[in-house]
Amino acid sequence: MKGVLLVNLGSPDSPTAKDVKPYLDEFLMDERVIDAPKWLRNILVRGIILQTRPKKSAKAYAKIWWDEGSPLIILSERFTEKLKKHTKMPVALGMRYGSMSIKGALKELEDQGVDDVLLVPLYPHYAMSSYETVVVKTLEDQQKHFPKMKVTTMPAFYKHPDYIKALSESIKDGLQDFEYDHILFSYHGIPERHIRKSDPTRFHCKMDDTCCKINSVAHNTCYRHQVYDTTELVKAYLGLPDEQVSSSFQSRLAGDPWLKPYTDYEFERLAKEGVKRLAVITPAFVSDCLETLEEIAMEGKEEFEEAGGEHYKHIPCLNDNDAWVSVMAKWVNNWEHTGKLDVVPVD
Incomplete structure (x- = not known):
C-alpha cells in the first residue's frame, strides 16, 4: 500500500530556553548543518553556542509564537490536512528536528498498512543542510526500524x-x-x-x-x-x-x-x-x-x-495556500497511479 511522508524543518516544543536548547543541540550537531568533525562540533555547539544561544533564540521564538503553537508546525499540519482531502493515500507529517519525529511519522504510516512511501522533503531547493539531511535521516530510520518499507524520494521542485x-x-x-x-x-x-x-x-x-x-x-x-x-x-x-x-x-x-x-x-x-x-x-x-x-x-x-x-x-510563504495544496496533490497522485515522479526536468 502506498503512502506519503511530508517532512519539514521542525521546531522546539515551546519558546523557552529549556525547550529550545535540545532542539538547537539536535539541529546544530547535524553533520550536514555544521559540517565539521564531531569533536569540533561538540566544542562549537555544546561548549560555546549552547551556553548563550538558547535564551536569545527563545526570545525570538516568543515574538512569533502563536496561541496554537509553533507557526511552522501549525502551518505544516494545515497543509497536511488539506492534502489528505485530495488523495486516497495515507499522509503523515514528520519533522527533521524536534519531538515530531520522522520515525513517528513512518510508524503512523506503517500502522495504516503502508509499505511503499513517497518521501517529500518540504524544500524546493537541494542543500546539504535542508533537503539532503531529510533524505538521509529518513532512510536511516526506515532501514533501522521499518526494513520492509520501500522509500521513493521526490526531487527538488524549484523550477517545476x-x-x-x-x-x-x-x-x-x-x-x-x-x-x-x-x-x-x-x-x-x-x-x-x-x-x-x-x-x-x-x-x-x-x-x-x-x-x-x-x-x-x-x-x-x-x-x-x-x-x-x-x-x-x-x-x-x-x-x-x-x-x-x-x-x-x-x-x-x-x-x-x-x-x-x-x-x-x-x-x-x-x-x-x-x-x-x-x-x-x-x-x-x-x-x-x-x-x-x-x-x-x-x-x-x-x-x-x-x-x-x-x-x-x-x-508570506506558500504555507497552506490552496493552489499549492493542489500542486502537491497532483504530484503525489501521479506517483500513486504511475509510479513516476516527473517533478523537475534534468538540465
Missing part, C-alpha cells in the same frame, strides 16, 4: 512549472495594494563550501555567475544555481523588470564565507540607493518559520527603515 505558477500567483496576491520600488528574493544562506561539497563533478562550481549558466549535472545538487533559477522563472512569469528584482541570502554564521549578497546588507544598500518601498519574499521555505517571521518580517523591516526605507512588505 506548477510550483513556479503557485509561487508566482501567491506573490502577486501578496503585492495587491502595495506599490513596490523593488522586490527582494531572500533565500536561506549556506556556507560556500556546502556548494562545492555538493558538486558531484568536483570542478564545475566556481561560485560565480558563469558556472550557473553552463548546463551541468552539478545543477541537480547546486543550491545557488537552483535559487537563482527560481528567481528568474518567477520574474519571467510575472513579467517583472530586471532592475526591480534581486536575490540575496539571509542567516549566516561568522567565520566562514557564506553565499552573497547578504540580505541585511541588501536592506541597507537598497534603501541608500533610493528604494523607498520594498517587498521581500522568502522562497527557500514553503512554510513560514522563525527565519521568515522574525528575521525577515520583523528585523528586516527595522533594518530597511533605519537605512532610510519607508514602506516594507513581507510576502
Whole structure:
C-alpha cells in the first residue's frame, strides 16, 4: 500500500530556553548543518553556542509564537490536512528536528498498512543542510526500524512549472495594494563550501555567475544555481523588470564565507540607493518559520527603515495556500497511479 511522508524543518516544543536548547543541540550537531568533525562540533555547539544561544533564540521564538503553537508546525499540519482531502493515500507529517519525529511519522504510516512511501522533503531547493539531511535521516530510520518499507524520494521542485505558477500567483496576491520600488528574493544562506561539497563533478562550481549558466549535472545538487533559477522563472512569469528584482541570502554564521549578497546588507544598500518601498519574499521555505517571521518580517523591516526605507512588505510563504495544496496533490497522485515522479526536468 502506498503512502506519503511530508517532512519539514521542525521546531522546539515551546519558546523557552529549556525547550529550545535540545532542539538547537539536535539541529546544530547535524553533520550536514555544521559540517565539521564531531569533536569540533561538540566544542562549537555544546561548549560555546549552547551556553548563550538558547535564551536569545527563545526570545525570538516568543515574538512569533502563536496561541496554537509553533507557526511552522501549525502551518505544516494545515497543509497536511488539506492534502489528505485530495488523495486516497495515507499522509503523515514528520519533522527533521524536534519531538515530531520522522520515525513517528513512518510508524503512523506503517500502522495504516503502508509499505511503499513517497518521501517529500518540504524544500524546493537541494542543500546539504535542508533537503539532503531529510533524505538521509529518513532512510536511516526506515532501514533501522521499518526494513520492509520501500522509500521513493521526490526531487527538488524549484523550477517545476506548477510550483513556479503557485509561487508566482501567491506573490502577486501578496503585492495587491502595495506599490513596490523593488522586490527582494531572500533565500536561506549556506556556507560556500556546502556548494562545492555538493558538486558531484568536483570542478564545475566556481561560485560565480558563469558556472550557473553552463548546463551541468552539478545543477541537480547546486543550491545557488537552483535559487537563482527560481528567481528568474518567477520574474519571467510575472513579467517583472530586471532592475526591480534581486536575490540575496539571509542567516549566516561568522567565520566562514557564506553565499552573497547578504540580505541585511541588501536592506541597507537598497534603501541608500533610493528604494523607498520594498517587498521581500522568502522562497527557500514553503512554510513560514522563525527565519521568515522574525528575521525577515520583523528585523528586516527595522533594518530597511533605519537605512532610510519607508514602506516594507513581507510576502508570506506558500504555507497552506490552496493552489499549492493542489500542486502537491497532483504530484503525489501521479506517483500513486504511475509510479513516476516527473517533478523537475534534468538540465
